[in-house]
Amino acid sequence: MYGTEVVTKAEAQIVEKVEHKNVERVDIQTVKKVERKVLQLVRHKAEKPVIGKAVTQLKEVQLEEAHVVEQSPYDKLPFPQRFLTKAQKKLISKFRKDMGDVGVKLPQISNMHDAHK
Known part of the structure; x- marks a missing residue:
């Protein structure tokens, strides 16, 4: 019986270690998924103001270009x-x-x- 008890204890320890590693892997994967989602939200929030600023600057440039008036090719009349x-x-x-x-x-x-x- 001594040999089977050792084998059983060894199997139990191996199963316990494997289960513990599986739990750690699942925990790590869960943490990574959460980190990815948080990073995506942070990136998205960080990109929004940048995109908004870019759109605002583009509109300002378009408005500046729209107000340009072409000068007449003719000389101005003196009177x-x-x-x-x-x-x-x-x-x-x-x-x-x-x-x-x-x-x-x-x-x-x-x-x-x-x-x-």
Whole structure:
């Protein structure tokens, strides 16, 4: 019986060690899974502000580019008021008509240059 008891004790110890190692492996695997999930959440949370900042910067750049106005290929006129706009011509025409209705005669001026003499 002595030999079978030793073998039984040895088997029990081996089974116990194997079970203990299996439990340790399962614990380690569980810990690794939890760590992976936590790291994924942390990475995701860390990436969100970075992505948000990148999108904001991209929008700012697009807005800056959108406000660029092309310059005219022509030289600027030295006196932009020397030409009458349609609204100004209409106003002058109405003024002349109203003054004519009252009986005041105004001299005919063909262009603005003549008006300033």
